[in-house]
Amino acid sequence: MSPAYRGFVGHFFLALSLFLLLLPGYAYEILSDDSLNSLPRASEDYDIHTGSLLSPILRTRVPGTEGHEAVLEHFANFFRTTLPKWNIELQNSTSTTPISKGKEVPFVNFIASRDPPGAPVGDVGRLTLVAHYDSKLTPTGFIGAIDSAAPCAIIMHAMRTIDAALDAKWTAMRTEGLDPSLEDEHGIQILFLDGEEAFDHWTDTDSLYGARSLAASWSSEFYPAMSTYKTPLSSIELFTTHWAYQSLAAAEERLRSLGRMKSASDQHWFPDSKKNSHDVIPLGGISDDHLPFLARGVEILHLIDFTPFKGFPPVWHTIEDDGEHLDMATVEDWGLVITAFAAEWMELEGYLDFEQQTKSQTESQSKSRRDEELEFEAEAIRLNKKTEL
Numbered sequence: 001m002s003p004a005y006r007g008f009v010g011h012f013f014l015a016l017s018l019f020l021l022l023l024p025g026y027a028y029e030i031l032s033d034d035s036l037n038s039l040p041r042a043s044e045d046y047d048i049h050t051g052s053l054l055s056p057i058l059r060t061r062v063p064g065t066e067g068h069e070a071v072l073e074h075f076a077n078f079f080r081t082t083l084p085k086w087n088i089e090l091q092n093s094t095s096t097t098p099i100s101k102g103k104e105v106p107f108v109n110f111i112a113s114r115d116p117p118g119a120p121v122g123d124v125g126r127l128t129l130v131a132h133y134d135s136k137l138t139p140t141g142f143i144g145a146i147d148s149a150a151p152c153a154i155i156m157h158a159m160r161t162i163d164a165a166l167d168a169k170w171t172a173m174r175t176e177g178l179d180p181s182l183e184d185e186h187g188i189q190i191l192f193l194d195g196e197e198a199f200d201h202w203t204d205t206d207s208l209y210g211a212r213s214l215a216a217s218w219s220s221e222f223y224p225a226m227s228t229y230k231t232p233l234s235s236i237e238l239f240t241t242h243w244a245y246q247s248l249a250a251a252e253e254r255l256r257s258l259g260r261m262k263s264a265s266d267q268h269w270f271p272d273s274k275k276n277s278h279d280v281i282p283l284g285g286i287s288d289d290h291l292p293f294l295a296r297g298v299e300i301l302h303l304i305d306f307t308p309f310k311g312f313p314p315v316w317h318t319i320e321d322d323g324e325h326l327d328m329a330t331v332e333d334w335g336l337v338i339t340a341f342a343a344e345w346m347e348l349e350g351y352l353d354f355e356q357q358t359k360s361q362t363e364s365q366s367k368s369r370r371d372e373e374l375e376f377e378a379e380a381i382r383l384n385k386k387t388e389l
Contacts, residue, residue, distance in 0.1 A: 028247065028344055028345060028347070029344055029347040029348075029349050030250075030344055030349070031340055031343055031344055031348075031349050031352075032349060033254070033258060035343070035349055035350075035352050036251075036254060036255060036258055036260065036340060037258055037260065038352055038354055039161065039260070039336055039339055039340060039343075039352070039354075040161060040354055041332045041335065041336065042153075042157040042332065042335050043328075043332060045153070045157060046150075046153060046157075046328060046331050046332060046335075048145075048323030048324065048326065048328075049323075051153075053078075053153040053156050053157055054149065054150065054153040054323075054331075055323075056070070056071065056074040057071050057074065057133070057149040057152055057153060058143055058145060058149050058322070058323045059071065059143065060135055060141060060142065060143065061133060061134055061135045061144075062134065062135055062136070062137050063105055063106065063107055063108075063134050063194055063195050063209070064105050064106055067135075068134065068194075071133055072108055072110060072133075075110050075112075075133075075152075075156075075192055076088060076110070078156060079112050082160055083112070083114075083159060083160060083163050085114060085163070085167070086112045086113065086114045086159075086163075087112065087113050087114070087115075088110075088111070088112050089111040089112075089113075090108050090109070090110060090111070091108070091109040091111060091210075091213065091214050091217060092106065092107070092108055092109075093106075093107050093109075093209070093210070093213035093217075094106050094107065095107065095195075095209050095213075097199040097200070097206060097209075098199055098200040098206050099137075099199050099200055100199070105195075105209075107194040107195040107209045107210045107213065108194050108210075109191060109192070109193050109194050109210045109213070109214050110133070110191070110192040110194075111189065111190070111191055111192075112159075112189065112190050113126060113187060113188065113189035113190075114159075114163070114166060114187055114188055114189075115187035116170055116180035116185065116186075116187060117170055117174075117180055118179065118180065119180070119185060119187070120224075120227065121223065121227075122223030122224055122227025122228060122229055122235070123185055123227055123228040123229070124185055124186065124187045124228075124229075124235060125185065125186045125187075125228075125229065125235050125236070125237040126186065126187045126188055126189040126235055126236060126237055127186065127187075127188045127189070127237050127342065127345050127346070128188075128189045128190070128191060128236045128237070129155050129158070129188075129189075129190050129191075129338070129342070130190070130191040130192075130193060130289060130290075131148045131151035131152050131155060131191075131192060131193070132148050132192070132193045132194065132195075132196035132197075132210070132211075132289050133148065133149075133152050133192045133193070133194065134194050134195055134196055134197055134210075135147075135149075135197065136197045136198075136317065137197070137199055139318070139319045141319060142317075142319060142321065143321060143322040143323070144197075144321055145321050145322050145323050145325065145326050146305060146313065146315065146316070146321055146325075146326065147316060147317070147321055148196075149323075150326060150331050150334075152192055153331075154331065154334050154335045154338055155190050155192075155338065157335045157339065158335060158338045158339040158342050159188070159190060159342075161339045161343075161354075162188075162339065162342055162343050162346065162348055162352075164353070165343065165346075165348040165351035165352045165353070166188075166346065166348070166351075168351040168353065169346075169347070169348060169351045172351070185228070186237060186346070188342065188345075188346060189236075191214070193210040193211050193214065193289050194209065194210035195207075195208065195209025195210040195211075196208055196209075196210065196211065196288070196289050202287065207287065208287075208288075208289055208291065208292060210289075211289040211290075211291070211292045211293070212292045214292075215233065215292035215293050215295070215296055216292070218231055218232040218233040219231055219233045219296050223235075233293070233296055233297075233298060236293070236298050241299050241300065241301045242277035242280065244301045244341075245270060245272070245273065245301055246270075246273050247341060247344065248269075248270060248301075248337060248341050249268070249269070249270035249273030250273070251337050251340040251341050251344070252268060252269055252270060252337050253268070253273075254340075255333070255336055255337065255340065256268075260336060261333045261336070262329035262332060262333060263327065263329045263330040263333045269337075286302070286304060286306060288302060288304065290302050
């Protein structure tokens with residue numbers, strides 16, 4: 001498998017909103033070269049053995065198992081401790097499967113979002129980045145590094161990278177007398193979907209358990225009558241998908257020209273970026289988590305490691321889809337591209353101060369460690385008193 005063929009690291013999709021084409025004065029703000037050069041790589045966090053983002057996901061995580069629960073807790077802990085201003089939701093559902101013998105299997109979709117302060121939830125359109133986090137039941141011990149542990153870690157890195165800039169932007173707007181809830185009615189959201197994989201073999205009913213449940217739930221959940229958006233599904237922001245494709249391609253090209261990319265550059269990831277949308281031949285026939293949303297009118301940009309005439313990577317759905325078979329340069333590069341795209345969508349040029357962000361994170365981590373030490377000391381005192389009694 002050539003380095004270029006190894007380019008994609010899994011599959012996730014970006015859900016973007018056509019509605020914003022109608023908003024007067026809305027702009028997608030391109031990052032400067034200085035900002036692109038400042039974007040941090042997550043080399044240590046992607047370490048397959050010790051990385052804080054990726055390594056906890058590199059385990060079996062079949063729905064309803066201990067490994068699945070541990071990965072879900074990893075997501076929750078990440079947002080609670082690293083991104084505490086994000087709103088976390090769990091969407092639960094159950095379903096029988098072809099092998100469950102009539103027993104209901106639990107599925108849990110993890111949802112995290114960040115909106116402008118003070119904005120009513122029904123008035124915020126959100127850029128939505130999505131990946132599934134469950135793993136296949138077979139072969140026994142299947143990890144699913146490209147499918148889809150790595151995409152989950154990439155999205156987590158991107159959100160952590162831009163979070164402080166969101167604060168800085170919205171604080172600056174308030175300082176200038178602007179109301180972020182009125183002037184900046186778009187937020188950002190991630191979905192880690194459950195139950196994408198089939199338990200027996202892929203059918204319309206044995207696959208996409210979490211995506212089917214969430215799309216149905218959101219299409220029937222209504223915001224207050226005067227809200228900008230009717231349902232959570234309609235608040236997923238959409239531009240034309242080819243525009244988003246070209247924006248991602250531009251980010252990749254600029255990052256390569258600046259020398260930020262480590263992966264092989266003999267074949268770019270977005271070969272149709274120079275074409276008109278009418279000249280692009282759609283690649284159909286790939287079933288994935290985007291389908292239940294697409295069926296309800298959400299425009300989707302689906303990124304997946306599939307090459308015409310070659311198909312999926314050789315490790316796909318085999319026991320070799322593990323951490324050792326990841327192309328780590330490509331994983332890091334996708335982290336940069338997705339981060340740049342999200343930062344440009346949220347118009348964060350001028351707010352990406354990573355020196356201050358690193359200092360704040362260090363102070364926060366030190367405070368957390370001290371709080372843990374104090375809690376440990378208090379518990380020790382309580383135990384000592386109990387022993388004396």
